[in-house]
Amino acid sequence: xxxxxxxxxxxxxxxxxxxxxxxxxxxxxxxxxxxxxxxxxxxxxxxxxxxxxxxxxxxxxxxxxxxxxxxxxxxxxxxxxxxxxxxxxxxxxxxxxxxxxxxxxxxxxxxxxxxxxxxxxxxxxxxxxxxxxxxxxxxxxxxxxxxxxxxxxxxxxxxxxxxxxxxxxxxxxxxxxxxxxxxxxxxxxxxxxxxxxxxxxxxxxxxxxxxxxxxxxxxxxxxxxxxxxxxxxxxxxxxxxxxxxxxxxxxxxxxxxxxxxxxxxxxxxxxxx
Amino acid sequence: xxxxxxxxxxxxxxxxxxxxxxxxxxxxxxxxxxxxxxxxxxxxxxxxxxxxxxxxxxxxxxxxxxxxxxxxxxxxxxxxxxxxxxxxxxxxxxxxxxxxxxxxxxxxxxxxxxxxxxxxxxxxxxxxxxxxxxxxxxxxxxxxxxxxxxxxxxxxxxxxxxxxxxxxxxxxxxxxxxxxxxxxxxxxxxxxxxxxxxxxxxxxxxxxxxxxxxxxxxxxxxxxxxxxxxxxxxxxxxxxxxxxxxxxxxxxxxxxxxxxxxxxxxxxxxxxxxxxxxxxxxxxxxxxxxxxxxxxxxxxxxxxxxxxxxxxxxxxxxxxxxxxxxxxxxxxxxxxxxxxxxxxxxxxxxxxxxxxxxxxxxxxxxxxxxxxxxxxxxxxxxxxxxxxxxxxxxxxxxxxxxxxxxxxxxxxxxxxx
Numbered sequence: 001x002x003x004x005x006x007x008x009x010x011x012x013x014x015x016x017x018x019x020x021x022x023x024x025x026x027x028x029x030x031x032x033x034x035x036x037x038x039x040x041x042x043x044x045x046x047x048x049x050x051x052x053x054x055x056x057x058x059x060x061x062x063x064x065x066x067x068x069x070x071x072x073x074x075x076x077x078x079x080x081x082x083x084x085x086x087x088x089x090x091x092x093x094x095x096x097x098x099x100x101x102x103x104x105x106x107x108x109x110x111x112x113x114x115x116x117x118x119x120x121x122x123x124x125x126x127x128x129x130x131x132x133x134x135x136x137x138x139x140x141x142x143x144x145x146x147x148x149x150x151x152x153x154x155x156x157x158x159x160x161x162x163x164x165x166x167x168x169x170x171x172x173x174x175x176x177x178x179x180x181x182x183x184x185x186x187x188x189x190x191x192x193x194x195x196x197x198x199x200x201x202x203x204x205x206x207x208x209x210x211x212x213x214x215x216x217x218x219x220x221x222x223x224x225x226x227x228x229x230x231x232x233x234x235x236x237x238x239x240x241x242x243x244x245x246x247x248x249x250x251x252x253x254x255x256x257x258x259x260x261x262x263x264x265x266x267x268x269x270x271x272x273x
Numbered sequence: 274x275x276x277x278x279x280x281x282x283x284x285x286x287x288x289x290x291x292x293x294x295x296x297x298x299x300x301x302x303x304x305x306x307x308x309x310x311x312x313x314x315x316x317x318x319x320x321x322x323x324x325x326x327x328x329x330x331x332x333x334x335x336x337x338x339x340x341x342x343x344x345x346x347x348x349x350x351x352x353x354x355x356x357x358x359x360x361x362x363x364x365x366x367x368x369x370x371x372x373x374x375x376x377x378x379x380x381x382x383x384x385x386x387x388x389x390x391x392x393x394x395x396x397x398x399x400x401x402x403x404x405x406x407x408x409x410x411x412x413x414x415x416x417x418x419x420x421x422x423x424x425x426x427x428x429x430x431x432x433x434x435x436x437x438x439x440x441x442x443x444x445x446x447x448x449x450x451x452x453x454x455x456x457x458x459x460x461x462x463x464x465x466x467x468x469x470x471x472x473x474x475x476x477x478x479x480x481x482x483x484x485x486x487x488x489x490x491x492x493x494x495x496x497x498x499x500x501x502x503x504x505x506x507x508x509x510x511x512x513x514x515x516x517x518x519x520x521x522x523x524x525x526x527x528x529x530x531x532x533x534x535x536x537x538x539x540x541x542x543x544x545x546x547x548x549x550x551x552x553x554x555x556x557x558x559x560x561x562x563x564x565x566x567x568x569x570x571x572x573x574x575x576x577x578x579x580x581x582x583x584x585x586x587x588x589x590x591x592x593x594x595x596x597x598x599x600x601x602x603x604x605x606x607x608x609x610x611x612x613x614x615x616x617x618x619x620x621x622x623x624x625x626x627x628x629x630x631x632x633x634x635x636x637x638x639x640x641x642x643x644x645x646x647x648x649x650x651x652x653x654x655x656x657x658x659x660x661x662x663x664x665x666x667x668x669x670x671x672x673x674x675x676x677x678x679x680x681x682x683x684x685x686x687x688x689x690x
Contacts, residue, residue, distance in 0.1 A: 064570065085572035100570040104563035104631035105556075113560055114572035119553035125493040132286040132499075143290040151688035164571070 013076050015040050015203045016061070016092075016172050021070035023056055030056040031227045034070070038172060038203040043194060045218035046207045049246055053227040054207045055097060058176050061205070062094040063087035075171070085114070093170035095161045097177045097207075107131060107145035107152070111164045134163045138193055154181040162190065172203040179213055191217050211239060285500045302506060313683030319676055320624055320640040327644065331651035338651050341528025348531070349462070351646045352538040353378075353597040354613060358620040358638035359538075359545050360589030363582040365621055366549070367562045368630020369418070369425040371586045373432035374617050377410055378594030379609025380440040385458075385595055386450035386604025387443050396458055400595050407591030410436065411584030418583065419576045425583070433614070441606055449605040452598060462599025466530040472522045475536070480515035484508065534596060539639065541589075546635035558582065563631035593617075612649075612666060619670040620645045627677055645669075 014037040023031040031053045038044050046054045059065045061072070063081035072079055074090050081087045087094070101110050108124070108131045117123045117130075131145050140159040142152070149157060158181055165173050175194070179187040194217050197204055208214050214221060214235070221233040223245040231245045310318055331338040357374045364371045381403035389399035414432065417423040444450065452459050467475075484507060491501040525531050549555035560568040561578045569575045597613075598604050622628060623644050624637025648669060652662045 062570070084570045085574065088572045094570070096570065100564070100567040102560045102563035102567050102631070105559060109556060109560075113556070113568065116553045116556055122551050122553065122556065125490065125497055125499065128494075128499060129286065129497045141290070143293045145287065148688075150685075 014038055014073075015075055017073040018061075019071045019073075021057070021060060021067045021072070023053075023060060023065060024068045029227055031060070031067070033228065034224070035229055036222060038205060040171070040203055041198055041201045042219045043198050043204040043206060043217050045214040045221045046205060046224060047209070047211075047214060047221055047242070047246055048224035048230075051226075052224040052246075054224055055176055056227075057224070058094060058096075058174050058205070058207060061087065061092055061172075061174060062096070063092075088114075088168060088170075091168070091171035092174065093165035093168060093172070094174045095158075095165050095176060095178055097180070101149045101157055101161060103150040104148055106148055107142060107160055110149055110160055111145075111167060113164070115168060130167075131163075134167065135159070138163055138189065140189075155183055155186050158182055158190075159186070162193065166197070170202065172205065173197060174205040174207075176207045177209070178206065179208060179210060187213065211242065286498050288500050299506065299509070311683075312687035313680040313685075315676070315680050316625060317636075317640060319673070320637075320644055323623065323644045324647065327647045327651060331647070331654065335651070335654045338654055341524055341526075343528075343650070343654070345466075345525055345529045345532065347643075347646055347650050348525070348535040349600060350650065351642045352532065352534040353593050353600050354616050354620065354646070355538045355593075355638055355642035356541060356596060357590045357593035357613070357617040358624075358642050359541055359635060360586035360593075361617050361621045362545070362549075362626050362633050362635055362638050363558070363589075364425065364586045365618075365626045365628060366558050366630065366633045367579060367582050368628075369579070369582070370618070370628075371414070371425065371429045371432075371583070371590070372614060372618075373410075373429040373436055374586065374590035374593070375609040375611075375614035376433045376436035376440065377407060377587050377590035377609070378597060378613060379606075380436045380443075381407060381591035381594030382598035382604045382608040383440045383444050383450075385598050386452060389458075390450050390452060390604075396456065400458075403591050403595050404588055407588035408584055410591075411587035412580065414587065415576075415580035415583040418579055437610070440609070444604065444606060449603060452602045452604065454602060458595075458599045459602045462534055462596060463602065465533040467533060467536060469526045469530060472526065472531040473519065476518035476522050477515060479518065480511040483511045483514065487511075534600070537596075542635045542639045549633075549635055554578075554581065559631055590617075612663065615670060616642075616645050616649070616666070619666070619673055622670070622677055623673040627681060628674065629677075629681055 016036070016038040018034055018036040021031055021034040021036075022029060034053070034057060036044070036057075046057065048054050056065065060067050061081065063084045063086050066080075066082065072081060074092070079086075079090060081090075081092070084094075102113065105113070108127050111131050111134070112127050117126055128145060135142050135145070138159060140156070140163065142156055142159065149160065152160065158178065162175070162178060165175075178190050178194075182190060191213060194204055194206065198217075198219075206214070206217065218235050221235060221237070221242065223230045223233065223242065225246065225248050230248070233242055233245070309316070328339060337343055357378055361371065361374060384403040384406055385396075385399045388394040388402055389396050394402070410432065414425065414428050417428045418425055441448075487502065487507040488504075491504070491507070494501040522531060549558060557568065557573045557578050558581075560571070560573060561575055565575060568578075594609060597608060601608070620641035621633070621638050622641065624634075624639070624641030626633030626637040626641075645666070648666060649662065652665060657665075
């Protein structure tokens with residue numbers, strides 16, 4: 001399936017194309033010359049160590065930070081993402097790591113925040129129905145959509161945040177550590193959800209530290225290291241390759257352990273042709 | 274989607290999770306209310322308790338306190354500071370403050386006096402100029418906040434002095450301008466009373482609207498396979514509200530009746546309540562007050578929201594100043610001085626608008642100002658010196674803020690932020 005999707009998307013132009021993106025915070029360069037393409041119907045995983053610049057890159061694409069240099073093309077047209085509203089308008093939805101929810105508002109209000117139906121006489125019934133339908137589609141276990149978000153657990157808040165990003169039918173959706181706070185069932189659900197989103201032809205950018213999750217859903221794995229591109233991998237590339245690209249070292253305890261494991265597997269299969 | 278051919282009862286969309294308790298019966302609703310109060314969601318409770326205590330204390334000390342005509346006077350006084358408190362609600366919802374509303378109202382009353390009486394402008398033009406000055410001051414505060422990042426506390430504290438200075442400057446050496454008694458503006462602030470039949474008819478409206486809207490919402494919700502409020506509860510609430518209002522109006526009509534000025538204030542409160550609860554703007558206000566960054570990331574123009582709140586606050590303060598000029602039939606150096614500022618802020622807080630942002634309602638200004646004015650009116654009836662009155666009002670404000678802080682702490686620990 002991955003292969004057909006990739007060949008299909010290869011004919012189309014990338015929905016998002018980043019060239020030479022840099023971002024400095026004072027003397028620190030968080031991002032340097034980042035190149036990134038996202039095709040429609042493709043899941044791109046951004047991986048990297050802490051401080052590799054993944055979240056900064058997401059914030060640049062979400063319009064929270066402005067890049068110091070470089071160009072962003074969206075659907076073939078150069079764009080500047082001056083503020084979050086602009087990014088949303090274009091169709092770049094983001095689920096932030098620090099969940100951007102208003103704790104004093106209820107779930108419905110949070111889902112529709114900034115995009116309420118009928119601005120002069122809010123249609124609460126329609127919004128509540130839409131909220132329940134959306135949460136049902138995500139198989140989300142939210143007990144009540146009329147309680148303030150403050151009363152929800154971390155996982156439930158994550159679900160609300162993801163549901164909100166899908167509400168506007170975006171073209172690209174970015175998920176910053178979507179499974180970090182989730183239980184086993186919810187993680188599987190979110191990964192399923194990501195595949196469903198991909199099947200709908202959306203470009204997906206997912207950031208995760210969990211290599212299993214990444215390999216399960218990603219079509220391409222882009223490694224960042226110290227704010228620079230450090231290689232693009234396919235999900236079937238070995239963990240060793242990924243880890244060394246992420247850490248920048250070919251020899252450390254993680255890679256040695258992987259090597260031992262691989263060696264064991266090799267020994268066990270030694271007799272087979 | 275609500276079609277259910279098999280005929281078996283199917284849980285509605287919002288009732289399919291068994292973890293949620295649903296308060297359908299009246300007893301369950303009472304229990305739900307009790308639990309909400311315990312978790313720090315006090316709502317209008319402090320006001321209700323406050324009003325009962327005040328009525329009992331002051332009417333035992335001086336029976337005149339509860340006389341119909343005294344209550345009518347009370348309502349006249351409520352309208353002026355109450356309109357200012359409506360503006361304060363707007364900035365408090367954002368977690369900001371405007372300390373200059375007293376000076377702003379004083380400046381507005383001075384502008385009306387100077388332009389209308391001294392310069393001979395038509396009264397409508399003078400009022401419009403006063404309101405425009407409020408808009409300008411609000412825009413200035415918004416610019417200081419949005420562009421320069423100046424805390425509203427400091428910006429409006431500076432404004433308090435600057436506007437007071439401007440008020441003294443335009444009033445000139447005489448320091449006081451009397452407004453003509455026969456004019457419609459002064460009559461509006463001192464004597465104009467609704468006819469009995471009109472006030473009785475008007476107070477039927479809230480109950481009727483409540484039932485009408487309730488039935489419509491109920492039908493929509495049931496059609497969309499959502500649970501709806503039981504009819505019983507709806508009609509009971511509307512009936513209690515209507516009876517309470519009719520009794521209040523009947524009692525006031527034993528005296529002079531319901532002042533038009535108070536009706537104007539209530540009308541503004543209703544409009545603001547609608548804007549805060551039923552429009553996108555209101556939703557954005559609470560979002561910005563609750564989590565500014567989340568609001569920004571969901572595409573709300575945060576700066577525009579701050580601007581709207583500061584402008585609304587200063588403009589309503591100016592309108593309050595115009596009303597107080599008409600109430601006192603003068604524009605003087607004393608207008609807007611003293612406790613006007615704190616009374617307006619205290620009214621909003623006592624009514625249940627949080628100083629910490631993200632919580633509040635337009636009706637908190639309406640109910641809070643009645644509490645504040647009742648205290649001030651009662652103390653005046655007791656002939657207490659202003660020194661004691663300031664101390665007592667200060668104590669009440671402190672108690673209101675303490676209740677707000679404790680309720681907030683309780684809400685946080687009960688997951689209701």
